[in-house]
Amino acid sequence: MKKAILISALLAAATASLAGFAAAQSTLATAPETATVNSIRGVDPETQVTVxxxxxxxxxxxxxxxxxxxxxxxxxxxxxxxxxxxxxxxxxxxxxxxxxxxxxxxxxxxxxxxxxxxxxxxxxxxxxxxxxxxxxxxxxxxxxxxxxxxxx
Ligand code: HEC
Ligand code: HEC
Known part of the structure; x- marks a missing residue:
């Protein structure tokens, strides 16, 4: 019985962390559209500088x-x-x-x-x-x- 409780507790923990992982994944996946990154140059980091x-x-x-x-x-x-x-x-x-x-x-x-x-x-x-x-x-x-x- 004790064993069964332990296993279900472990399962619950694993499911929770999987859910957390999935949430983190979806945040990562949407990040590029929402993030604004400013470089020290004050322009978009993607801007090409011709030298x-x-x-x-x-x-x-x-x-x-x-x-x-x-x-x-x-x-x-x-x-x-x-x-x-x-x-x-x-x-x-x-x-x-x-x-x-x-x-x-x-x-x-x-x-x-x-x-x-x-x-x-x-x-x-x-x-x-x-x-x-x-x-x-x-x-x-x-x-x-x-x-x-x-x-x-
Ligand atoms: C065809 C010969 C040759 C090749 C190949 C060559 N160098 Fe040179 N390098 C020289 C010569 C000659 C000088 C000295 C120029 C002078 O005194 O004005 C020099 C100077 C230098 C210096 C300055 C050293 C100092 O004390 O000021 C560096 C650093 C250097 N080379 C790095 C490189 C690197 C890195 C490469 C490869 C990507 C390379 N060199 C390929 C001939 C060459
Ligand atoms: C990890 C950094 C680093 C790398 C990689 C490196 N060097 Fe150097 N090099 C230096 C430093 C620092 C000095 C000046 C101090 C010294 O001589 O160690 C120098 C000095 C020199 C000098 C002048 C030597 C003298 O006595 O005046 C030449 C020529 C040179 N490097 C060429 C090269 C070439 C060619 C390569 C590739 C095969 C190379 N270096 C790779 C850091 C590096």
């Missing part, structure tokens, strides 16, 4: 804004593929090729695994270069900000 790709507008390398800043890229990168298997940046920047290509060699942090082990090939966590490095481009700031470099 002209003005690469090379300032030739040459630029000073970093703070010591550990990933330097910005002084050349266009459109044609250099980076995916699971290929990384065309390494054709010039890997330590084996840099002098021949007159390119700066990757620093040792790029050859250090997350466990601090030094490797001869670029560390997996540094594989996707454009996760940290961006080409220099004269683009308008999307939002006002008060950023100042550490030496300014």
């Amino acid at each position: 002209n790709p003005v690469y090379h507008q300032e030739e040459g390398r630029k000073n970093r804004n703070y010591r550990a800043q990933p330097p910005i890229i002084p050349h266009t990168i459109e044609k250099y593929q980076i995916d699971l298997h290929a990384n065309e940046c390494l054709a010039c920047h890997d330590w084996k090729n840099a002098a021949d290509r007159r390119a700066p060699t990757l620093s040792m942090t790029h050859y250090t695994s997350r466990d601090g082990v030094q490797t001869d090939t670029v560390a997996p966590r540094r594989w996707f270069c454009n996760q940290c490095h961006v080409p220099q481009v004269d683009a308008p700031a999307l939002v006002d900000n008060l950023f100042k470099g550490s030496e300014e």
Whole structure:
């Protein structure tokens, strides 16, 4: 008897939580029509902002804004593929090729695994270069900000 009561209590609880889940699902399903999201830019987040790709507008390398800043890229990168298997940046920047290509060699942090082990090939966590490095481009700031470099 006790067992039967326990089972029906459990069933009731399960039904209640299923009902709750269904309710949450239907809220989720209707959310996109009702939600208003305002971005910091003050416009709908879907609004496209056109930025002209003005690469090379300032030739040459630029000073970093703070010591550990990933330097910005002084050349266009459109044609250099980076995916699971290929990384065309390494054709010039890997330590084996840099002098021949007159390119700066990757620093040792790029050859250090997350466990601090030094490797001869670029560390997996540094594989996707454009996760940290961006080409220099004269683009308008999307939002006002008060950023100042550490030496300014
Ligand atoms: C064809 C050779 C070549 C390829 C490929 C190449 N680079 Fe470069 N890169 C250079 C050269 C040469 C310089 C130095 C330019 C200068 O001093 O004005 C440079 C400079 C840089 C710098 C600036 C370093 C500093 O200390 O200021 C970064 C960052 C960089 N490249 C990243 C990349 C990334 C990321 C890719 C791939 C998406 C890439 N490069 C592909 C030749 C190359
Ligand atoms: C996780 C972020 C990150 C990734 C990914 C990354 N870098 Fe860097 N890179 C940095 C930082 C930070 C610096 C400056 C400090 C340092 O050298 O560690 C730097 C420095 C450099 C420099 C200048 C080295 C020097 O001694 O002047 C070059 C060139 C460079 N990176 C190219 C690349 C290329 C090419 C890739 C892809 C194979 C890459 N980086 C991937 C963060 C990154």
